[in-house]
Amino acid sequence: MARLMQSLEDYHFPSHRLLRTLSDPSKTPLVLVACGSFSPITHMHLRMFEMAVDYVKQNMAAEYEVVGGYLSPVSDRYNKAGLASAAHRVRMCELACDETSTWLMVDPWEAIQPDYQPTAVVLDHIAHEISAILEPMCRKPARVMLLGGSDLLQTMSQPGVWSLSDLDHILGTYGIFVIERSGSVVADVLAPLTEWSERRGRNWVENIHVVRQLIANDISSTRIRQLIRQGMSVQYLLPAVVIEYIRVHGLYNEHEEFRETRSSSMPPLCRLERKGKALLGTKSQLLAVPAAIPMARCSSALGGRAKLRETARVDEANQTDGEGSVVELEVEVEVEVEVNGASDRSRGRRPS
Numbered sequence: 001m002a003r004l005m006q007s008l009e010d011y012h013f014p015s016h017r018l019l020r021t022l023s024d025p026s027k028t029p030l031v032l033v034a035c036g037s038f039s040p041i042t043h044m045h046l047r048m049f050e051m052a053v054d055y056v057k058q059n060m061a062a063e064y065e066v067v068g069g070y071l072s073p074v075s076d077r078y079n080k081a082g083l084a085s086a087a088h089r090v091r092m093c094e095l096a097c098d099e100t101s102t103w104l105m106v107d108p109w110e111a112i113q114p115d116y117q118p119t120a121v122v123l124d125h126i127a128h129e130i131s132a133i134l135e136p137m138c139r140k141p142a143r144v145m146l147l148g149g150s151d152l153l154q155t156m157s158q159p160g161v162w163s164l165s166d167l168d169h170i171l172g173t174y175g176i177f178v179i180e181r182s183g184s185v186v187a188d189v190l191a192p193l194t195e196w197s198e199r200r201g202r203n204w205v206e207n208i209h210v211v212r213q214l215i216a217n218d219i220s221s222t223r224i225r226q227l228i229r230q231g232m233s234v235q236y237l238l239p240a241v242v243i244e245y246i247r248v249h250g251l252y253n254e255h256e257e258f259r260e261t262r263s264s265s266m267p268p269l270c271r272l273e274r275k276g277k278a279l280l281g282t283k284s285q286l287l288a289v290p291a292a293i294p295m296a297r298c299s300s301a302l303g304g305r306a307k308l309r310e311t312a313r314v315d316e317a318n319q320t321d322g323e324g325s326v327v328e329l330e331v332e333v334e335v336e337v338e339v340n341g342a343s344d345r346s347r348g349r350r351p352s
Helices: 043-059 086-100 119-138 150-156 164-174 186-199 221-229 240-249
Strands: 028-036 064-073 104-106 143-149 176-179 208-211 277-281 286-290 305-308 333-336
Touching (some): 028 043, 043 176, 043 208, 119 143
Parallel strands (some): 176 208
Antiparallel strands (some): 277 286
């Protein structure tokens, strides 16, 4: 069995690998945070941190020094196909960090929550803990920044997936390092974010740092799970200790079933509004439909009415896993279309 996770009662924030002394006291301590499923954690997840550190050294060294990095696995309330239990995912992340890194840590706080926690809340939690530890030593506020792939940034640019208040908090207050993936066009994603931030009198784009991959690495947790189910080797795609853990506990051998019961939204799905509506985002429009449709993905907008189709099949290659895939789920119903602009009503979440 997986080692029991901490409970909320005995939770303590991991800080044993935090750098307490800066090489240059004039710099600002910087902490990187990656939120996601990590089902399972791969070498790509770990490489993201190293690429971000190189970016800081090459482009931000005069102002910042990286003092720590955290992986925050999502809780079981994420309710996603292919999601191993939080206990397993936290343990695999811990094993991977212990085996491959001297500075990365795993914060189980999000994983042990009884309810799904939006990314903005997770960042607030980590920033609070970091501040309490480092400010007395460094005598200046530490900065926390989100770390993710370009798929994460893409979901942020889709109306209705993330709430504008959350985006403003994440991009305006914290900022993000985006690892560019092959085939992604970051410039197209930045346009709507620029427009939305300007409406709020903010400049989110200045806090978005795009990290180029000098050596392409497109390892995907979804693909890893597929290989395991097919009895194929995943050697050298994951840390060896994670591969052994998966083998011992028999993870990812069963067919993935999409579970429709979710506590809140995950891109590209949108949660029920308290007012009885679910928000469906397209690239240029936002559709509001009756709450009888708990989750759906917009397939088309036809003037004053929209027709959505349900397919029972879930495309294995398009399930959300933190590396850029999305779940294809369509619901058949004819609904009245209410066209709005980008909404501030739905709360979004990284597709991790």
